Amino acid sequence: MTDTTQYTRQDWQSDQEVRWCPGCGDYTILASLQNFMADFGVDRENVVFVSGIGCASRFPYYMNTYGMHGIHGRAPAIASGLAVARPDLSVWVVTGDGDALSIGGNHIIHSMRRNINIKVLLFNNQIYGLTKGQYSPTSERGKKTKSSPWGVIDYPFNPVSLAIGAEATFVARTIDMDRPHTQEILTAAYQHQGSAFVEIYQNCNVFNDKAFIALTGKEERDVNRIVLEQDKPVVFGPDDAMGVVIEHGEARIVEVADVGIDAIHVHDATVENAGAAFALSRLSHGPTGPTPIGIFRSVDRSTYASDLQQQIHDAQAARGPGDLALLIAGAGTWEVSD
Amino acid sequence: MREYIDGSTAIVRGALDAGCTFFAGYPITPASGILMAMMRELPKVGGVAIQGEDEIASIGMCIGATLAGSRAMTATSGPGISLYSENIGLAVMGEVPLVIVDVQRLGPSTGGATTVSQGDVQFVRWGTGGGFPIIALAPSTVTESYWLTAKAFDLAERFRCPVFVVTDKELATTLTTVDLESYPTIQVRDREVGSGGPPYRYAPADEVAPLHEFGRGATVRFTGSTHDTGGYITKHLPTVDALNRHLSEKIEDHRDEIELADADLEDGAPTLVIGYGVTGGAVRAAVAEARRRGIRVSGLVVQSLWPIPETVIRRAMEGVDRVVVPELNLGLYRREVERIAAGRSVVGVNRVDGELIDVDQIVEAVT
Ligand code: SF4
Numbered sequence: 001m002t003d004t005t006q007y008t009r010q011d012w013q014s015d016q017e018v019r020w021c022p023g024c025g026d027y028t029i030l031a032s033l034q035n036f037m038a039d040f041g042v043d044r045e046n047v048v049f050v051s052g053i054g055c056a057s058r059f060p061y062y063m064n065t066y067g068m069h070g071i072h073g074r075a076p077a078i079a080s081g082l083a084v085a086r087p088d089l090s091v092w093v094v095t096g097d098g099d100a101l102s103i104g105g106n107h108i109i110h111s112m113r114r115n116i117n118i119k120v121l122l123f124n125n126q127i128y129g130l131t132k133g134q135y136s137p138t139s140e141r142g143k144k145t146k147s148s149p150w151g152v153i154d155y156p157f158n159p160v161s162l163a164i165g166a167e168a169t170f171v172a173r174t175i176d177m178d179r180p181h182t183q184e185i186l187t188a189a190y191q192h193q194g195s196a197f198v199e200i201y202q203n204c205n206v207f208n209d210k211a212f213i214a215l216t217g218k219e220e221r222d223v224n225r226i227v228l229e230q231d232k233p234v235v236f237g238p239d240d241a242m243g244v245v246i247e248h249g250e251a252r253i254v255e256v257a258d259v260g261i262d263a264i265h266v267h268d269a270t271v272e273n274a275g276a277a278f279a280l281s282r283l284s285h286g287p288t289g290p291t292p293i294g295i296f297r298s299v300d301r302s303t304y305a306s307d308l309q310q311q312i313h314d315a316q317a318a319r320g321p322g323d324l325a326l327l328i329a330g331a332g333t334w335e336v337s338d
Numbered sequence: 339m340r341e342y343i344d345g346s347t348a349i350v351r352g353a354l355d356a357g358c359t360f361f362a363g364y365p366i367t368p369a370s371g372i373l374m375a376m377m378r379e380l381p382k383v384g385g386v387a388i389q390g391e392d393e394i395a396s397i398g399m400c401i402g403a404t405l406a407g408s409r410a411m412t413a414t415s416g417p418g419i420s421l422y423s424e425n426i427g428l429a430v431m432g433e434v435p436l437v438i439v440d441v442q443r444l445g446p447s448t449g450g451a452t453t454v455s456q457g458d459v460q461f462v463r464w465g466t467g468g469g470f471p472i473i474a475l476a477p478s479t480v481t482e483s484y485w486l487t488a489k490a491f492d493l494a495e496r497f498r499c500p501v502f503v504v505t506d507k508e509l510a511t512t513l514t515t516v517d518l519e520s521y522p523t524i525q526v527r528d529r530e531v532g533s534g535g536p537p538y539r540y541a542p543a544d545e546v547a548p549l550h551e552f553g554r555g556a557t558v559r560f561t562g563s564t565h566d567t568g569g570y571i572t573k574h575l576p577t578v579d580a581l582n583r584h585l586s587e588k589i590e591d592h593r594d595e596i597e598l599a600d601a602d603l604e605d606g607a608p609t610l611v612i613g614y615g616v617t618g619g620a621v622r623a624a625v626a627e628a629r630r631r632g633i634r635v636s637g638l639v640v641q642s643l644w645p646i647p648e649t650v651i652r653r654a655m656e657g658v659d660r661v662v663v664p665e666l667n668l669g670l671y672r673r674e675v676e677r678i679a680a681g682r683s684v685v686g687v688n689r690v691d692g693e694l695i696d697v698d699q700i701v702e703a704v705t
Contacts, residue, residue, distance in 0.1 A: 016570060048552050050402070060559055061570060066552040068405065069561035069571065070398075071428050077395035081402025081410075082552065084386055085360055089406065089553045107398070110391035308386060315381035 007038040014064045020055060025176035025202035029123065030062055032182040040187060047090045050079040052099040055130045055204070056123040059094040073104025076111040079118045080304075087305035090190065093120045098128050101137040101157050109166035114304045115194040121186075122159055122197065123176075125204035126211050126286075133207040140286045145207075160281040160296055163197040164274050170196035171277065171297040176203060177216045181227075181293065188295055194303045201287060212287045224287075228280065228294030233264040236290065244283065244292075251279040253290055269298040339518040345483040345509040346371035348516075349439060350379060352487030353411050356526040358437070359385040360408035362399040364392055364418065367451040368507040369441040372413040393421035397438070401425060404434050405560060407551045409491060409529070413439035415507075416458050417448065419465055426500055427466035430585065432560045433538065435494035435501075435529070435549065437487070438462075442506040442615075444692050453692035454508040456615055456666035462502045463644050470582075471589040473596055474502035474644040478618025480514045481521055486598075486641060488524035493596060495529050497589055498546045504643060506666070508616045508694060532558075536567040540580035544591035589645065597647035600639040601654055607634040609704050610658040612651065612675055614640040617664050617695055624664075624700035635704050646674050655679065662687060662703045664695045 012034040020026045037047070047065040051057035053072035060067025066089075070078050075093045083091040100108045100122050111118060127145065128134040134147035138159065142151045163171045170192040174185040182200065189196035201212040210217075214224045226236040226244065234244040235256055243256040243264040256264060269277065277297040284291040349372055353361075361376040363369070373389065380387040386403070390396030393414055400410035414422065419440055429436050442458045444450035462474050475490050477483040483505060490501040532548035533555035539547035547567075550558040559569035564581055566572045589596070600618070602625055603610075613621035618639035625637035638654045640647060655661065661679055663672040664687035672686045687703050689695050 045555075045557060046553060058571075060561075064557060066557050067559040067561075067569075068402075068432075069559065069563060070401075071424050071562050074394060074398045074425065074428075077390070077398030078402035078405075080395070081360070081362065081388075081399030081404075081408075082406045083402075084388065084399070085403035085406035085408045086553050106391055107395050110395065308381075312381040312384055312386070316384060319382045 007041065007044065009034045009038045011044065012037050012064050014062050016061045018062050019058065021206045023205040024055070025125070025204070026056060026123065028176045028179060029121075029182065029200055029202060030059070032179045033186060034063070035179070036183045036186045036190075039183070040190065042090065042190070046088065047092070048079075048082060049092045049094060050075045050082065051094045052104060053130065054096040054099045054128075056094050056096045056202075057099065073099055073102070074107060075099070076104060076107040076118065076120065080111050080114070080116045083117050084305050084308060087117065087309070091118045093118055095120060095122050096129075097122065097124045097126060097136040097138040097159070101159060101162070109162070112163055112166040112168035112195045112197060115167070115169055115301050116304045117194055119189045119196045120198065122199045123202040124159060124199050125202045125208055127204050127208035129204045129207055156286065158281060158285060159199045161278060164278050164281060164297055168197045168297065169194040169299050169301050170295070172197070172295045173199045173201070173293045175201045175212060175215055175293060185295065188298065192298060194301060214288050215291055215293070224290050226283070226290055226292040228267050228269070228292050228296065230267060230269060230295070232267060233261060234267050234280070234292075235264060242290070244280070246276055246279050249275055249279055251283050253283070269295045272299050340515050341518060342513050343480055343516055344371070344511055344513050345477065345480050345505055346441070346511065347375060348480045348483035349413070349487045349503065349505070349510070350375040352484040353437065353491065354379065354383060356409070356488040356491035356524070358409050358411050358491065360400060360403040360410040361385070361412065362388040362390045362396040362403070362410070363413050364390050364396050366393075366415050366418050368443055368511050369413045369415045369418070369439065371511060372439060372441070393418040394425065397422045397425040400436055401429055401432070401434050404436055405552050407554070409435070411437040411439065413441065415441050415443045416445040416461065419458060419461060423466050427468060428562045429500040430466065430468070430470055431562050433498040433546070433549075434560070435498050437490045437494055437503060438500055439487075439503045439505065441510045442504065444690070450692050452507065454506050454616065454666060454694060455690070455692070456506060456617065457670070457690075458504065459643060459667065460670045462504055470585050472502065472644050473497065473499065473589065473642070474504050475598065475641060476504045476615045476643045477509065477641070478600075478613070478615055478639050480509070480516050482641065483509060485522050485524050488526055489598070492524060492526040495527050496546070496595065497592070498549060499589070502644075504615065506616050537569050538565065538567040540567060540584040543580065543584045543587040546588050593645050593647075594649070596642050596645060597650050598641035599647050599650040600641060601650065602638070603636040603654055604629070604634055606657060607636045608658060609634070609660045609662060610636045610638060610654055611662045611664065611700060611704060612638045612640060612654075613664050614643055614671065617666060620664060620695050620697050620700055623697045624704065627697055627701050628704045631701070633704055643671075646678070648678055651675065651678050655682065658682060660685070662700065664688070664700050664703070666690065666695065
């Protein structure tokens with residue numbers, strides 16, 4: 001997939017005028033993505049962006065790659081067909097909390113479960129932006145929106161927990177404002193063989209401004225960001241004074257001084273058992289307090305396309321390729337003498 | 339040589355011979371036979387078959403696979419067509435070639451899953467929003483199931499659009515003895531793959547641009563939104579107007595390339611029987627029986643349901659004063675025939691109890 005072509009960010013920009021509201025978090029994510037693609041030397045003509053409906057779904061118009069602006073919620077299905085038919089392409093899905101988790105919930109979980117080689121970027125702004133401010137499956141309980149004037153009574157999804165439960169082999173979370181971290185996560189997702197699920201906290205400054213202020217505000221972020229790093233103890237806060245322990249399948253926040261650094265959970269995203277990753281995902285139910293970001297899970301499994309290619313290979317070896325005449329007839333054919 | 343074969347198998351074989359390389363479907367009676375045969379047979383010719391998580395995903399995967407260079411087919415029954423609806427629209431708007439098999443069962447809703455019907459003939463015609471032309475072929479025999487499926491692949495490439503093969507529970511699942519020599523060979527055109535230049539063409543309105551596949555040459559975009567010839571979303575009035583006229587005219591102006599019917603006309607016969615699909619068999623038998631009884635009658639089995647083959651039907655109606663339209667619904671196609679019949683009397687022979695129309699019922703209507 002990588003080649004020697006030297007790209008700059010401009011090569012990844014289409015000639016289309018970008019039309020999000022001024023100040024929208026989508027701009028930063030677009031820039032991060034274009035930078036990552038250019039820096040990493042991804043071959044532009046091997047890349048496809050597929051989207052559904054929502055503000056984020058305009059993405060394919062702005063990336064100078066192959067693109068499909070499809071229909072609401074179905075991008076993972078279209079992308080799955082693409083990725084299986086052409087395993088050599090790098091297929092990305094850009095989606096939102098409504099597109100992926102409400103109308104498209106079924107397709108998201110099944111594309112993860114199959115380990116189809118698609119990279120899902122879920123721009124989570126906890127609101128419907130394009131349709132102007134209705135509550136979404138990640139809106140917090142009690143939230144008053146245009147479609148929940150008395151407050152939301154649904155319990156929200158935790159997208160990372162959902163992806164882990166759906167057997168995703170790569171699950172990560174990042175924040176629009178943090179471009180270096182976003183690029184780091186995108187690189188890891190790109191390199192991962194199989195389905196990758198990346199939740200990106202994205203500020204919708206028009207309909208849900210400051211939803212992630214606990215993680216992006218100058219004062220708050222140092223207190224609340226739990227940055228997961230492979231093989232390192234999960235510590236956070238000023239002077240890394242806070243840490244996470246996992247006991248009986250449950251993650252808890254402790255003061256490191258109280259338990260000693262050796263009791264702190266050492267993060268390993270590569271273990272097949274998803275228990276610790278899931279426990280970490282349950283630390284926060286909304287980004288209003290200490291919340292982990294980074295790679296929760298990154299495990300090796302054969303991909304759908306590679307297993308399928310093996311089956312095709314075996315089926316052809318058993319039968320001989322191109323055996324069309326005998327294909328179905330065979331057993332049901334006989335000679336009749338008049 | 340003869341074989342004992344059902345319509346589903348013939349459809350699968352027609353698809354494979356037409357160069358189908360991708361199938362995705364979801365189990366549903368009475369279309370599951372096609373899914374199972376495809377899952378078994380397609381890998382043997384290097385193709386990909388997937389059982390999707392639902393019908394929406396299955397047709398969506400087909401669209402994705404087509405853009406990646408596959409020739410794709412999906413198969414379902416009425417309830418599945420309901421779920422296909424939005425993706426049918428996407429394929430129409432994005433101009434994505436695709437073959438969709440509808441094995442009709444008695445509806446609405448779950449209806450009679452194992453019961454024959456022809457209740458979807460208008461549904462496939464108007465199965466998605468916007469009101470644009472659709473191509474639908476309807477086999478009336480196992481042999482036709484084979485070659486009309488191949489033809490559907492050909493037309494899908496020609497017009498860059500979804501093409502339906504409309505069959506039913508009876509045709510798809512009943513084993514019949516067929517002469518192997520009776521299968522005609524259909525020339526299925528190769529895909530014209532675009533490289534460079536815009537992925538869409540609206541002028542002249544009836545022309546179709548070659549399909550620009552992903553991962554081959556210049557980067558392109560597809561979209562379900564109104565778009566310019568570059569595939570970019572637009573609200574520019576003349577462009578939107580040109581797009582919508584193009585989607586209609588590329589098919590409407592070339593109906594002669596689609597019209598297919600099996601005519602058995604008798605000079606001076608006052609009565610014409612028009613049927614399609616499984617009822618076509620009864621029409622042929624009834625025409626033969628009526629003639630045996632000395633009644634002069636013509637028969638027409640429509641193979642291209644949509645667009646309705648007006649030229650063929652008009653020709654068959656010459657000199658006729660009475661038209662009989664048997665179908666397994668309450669007259670869904672008869673109304674189309676009435677429009678063309680220009681004052682001739684048009685009578686239906688209809689059945690919606692889940693049984694086939696008897697040959698005698700048609701003979702009676704002819705007499
Ligand atoms: S509505 Fe919100 S998410 Fe949509 S473009 Fe505007 S700021 Fe961005």
